[in-house]
Amino acid sequence: MKSLEELKAIREKTLAGIQLRKEDGADNVRVVVGMATCGIAAGARPVLGAFVDEIGKRGLSHVSVTQTGCIGVCRLEPVVEVYVPGEEKVTYVKMTPEMVQRIVAEHLVNQQIVSEYTIGAAE
């Protein structure tokens, strides 16, 4: 260890990985994937995996990915909900791993909702 900068670099690299254990998660963005039987059958597992992957690659430590039970619109599964603090929740439907990259890039990074994937567009 030669300098404070070196220490800071290790700190930041690791912090991203353990952010989800900090209690002050109130301003975290949450991505919630429906993982009930219907969701899993429709392919929610690879979608969840793709989110974790993509968020990890970009080091988005303020985003947590969790799963939930049946959201109630089984025909539109896999369903993913994105909660940004202070904003209305956005529901994406009929998700595939390929769609994940765009949602992460546009919605989670640039705060632009990908409207054509949302439940509004599907209905």
Next chain:
Amino acid sequence: MEIVRSHILVCAGTGCHASNSDEIVEALQKHIETEKMDKEVRVIKTGCFGLCALGPVVVVYPEGAFYSRVTPEDAGEIVREHIVKGRIVTRLLYQETVQEEGVSSLSETPFYKKQFRVALRNCGVIDPENIDEYIAFDGYSALGRALTEQTPQEIIDIISKSGLRGRGGAGFPTGRKWQFAAAAQGDVKYVVCNADEGDPGAFMDRSVLEGDPHSVVEAMTIAGYAIGAHEGYLYVRAEYPIAVKRLEIAIRQAREYGFLGKGIFGTGFDFDLIIRLGAGAFVCGEETALLASIEGRRGEPRPRPPFPAVKGLFAKPTLLNNVETYANIPWILQNGWEEFTKIGTEKSKGTKVFALGGKIHNTGLVEVPMGTTLREVVEEIGGGCPGGKAFKAAQTGGPSGGCIPAEHLDIPIEYETLMSIGSMMGSGGLIVMDEDNCMVDIARYFLDFTVDESCGKCAPCRIGTRRLYQLLEKITGGGGTPEDLDTLEVLCKHISENSLCGLGQTAPNPVLSTLRYFRDEYEAHVRDKKCPARVCKDLLQYKITDACIGCTACARVCPTDAITGKVKELHVIDQAKCIKCGACEEKCKFKAIIKE
């Protein structure tokens, strides 16, 4: 470190380890692999969460779901339900956190609400075997700043202004101690950490070493810089294998990262640490005995002065602090002394860790701001005595401390207030007693301990504690006289005034404090030959009341055939034969057997 979506924290402190937490970790990992989630979920072994009574403990993030009393068989359900489907396994949740909608934060439960974690800040939060996690929670930044931006005197000034006092028992101001050691003349100096923790029932220091070993490594290195030492010793009792192993790992990692060794942080400062194992003698926690033991000599105290700061290890100036004292140091340097002085009371700043034990619901590890009342700790955090029994006394300070009765439950926890009521802070053991505890017997128990642990170097302690013990045995055995109580007091005074070291000087405290607050119990023993709590066997008799229907169950279970009687007739106990084992009382379905 990889970003994953979920962390499963499993307590791997000594308590949970003993109840199979390793197997839980294995089972969790197996199920996660089966579900092919090993890229998304990490299982992490941590230090103590504090709620040892409910161990083994497993916490799942990001939800923060707190599972208690988990078994390896539960692992599959946690993975399949919680990790795969996001359905929290309510049946395993710590009941206090169960809400209609999901779970409430752990910090809102009665057990945690009044706690404030400084020394234990990373316990149960980080993986103690991973230096990166310690760094992520600001670890080693205090050391970095100290070496590159602050002078040794500036560090000592911050510690002095923080008001931190020794957590090893006596409460000596830490900044003053560092100043003495820094001012001492000598080309070679040492930094020593006291991790002997000899108090029966205490496990605060063990938990810090198991849950956050790097905080002590960092603090000792800072101390080395502050006083001008290049070598440090950690004296840990050999009965703490997990703590020793984690310390070894921490020291190895710190060397790899260059936090120990030569030219730390690119400065000219060199420092390294050595672990020494103690064989677990209580007296080796006394500083001069501890230093003698590190040197390879017999662990016996010597008169002070000279104090270790002047003439300590290998006759060189030595700074010696307790584990918990050190664990506070990085926090103070990171957050500033001003923040630290905001916690606690005027003369006792910061927090204190207690190991809660005895007749209490939530046995475990708690850290509270100084000034918290004993009542808050016992009733709110500890959840009171189990089984609706009445609280009788709280014992702090272990064999050197005293028993605090219910009438003093509202005093704030501070060094001075505890002294003023005849107890002491001690290192943090807190044992709760209820109506079923006999206070004379408690005093006898602690004296039994000191008689065993007295090193024998000086007569007042070696002979005096034995005489005290014999008197207490006489009283609990029914042979005591009222004069014995006066003799006890005289003897106590003599021992505390004339003993060489703290062990002897404080050994009478358990007797003096119980005599002071529970004299009626002593008098019942010597005058009426009765033990009000019905503990002292020689003072009680088992009797059979009219409720007996003559089922003969008691007669059959009595090992000495002391019970006679015909079927369907009242039975009687032959007191001469009765050995008071209590077997009959347990066997009787009709509650016809009583002791009085």
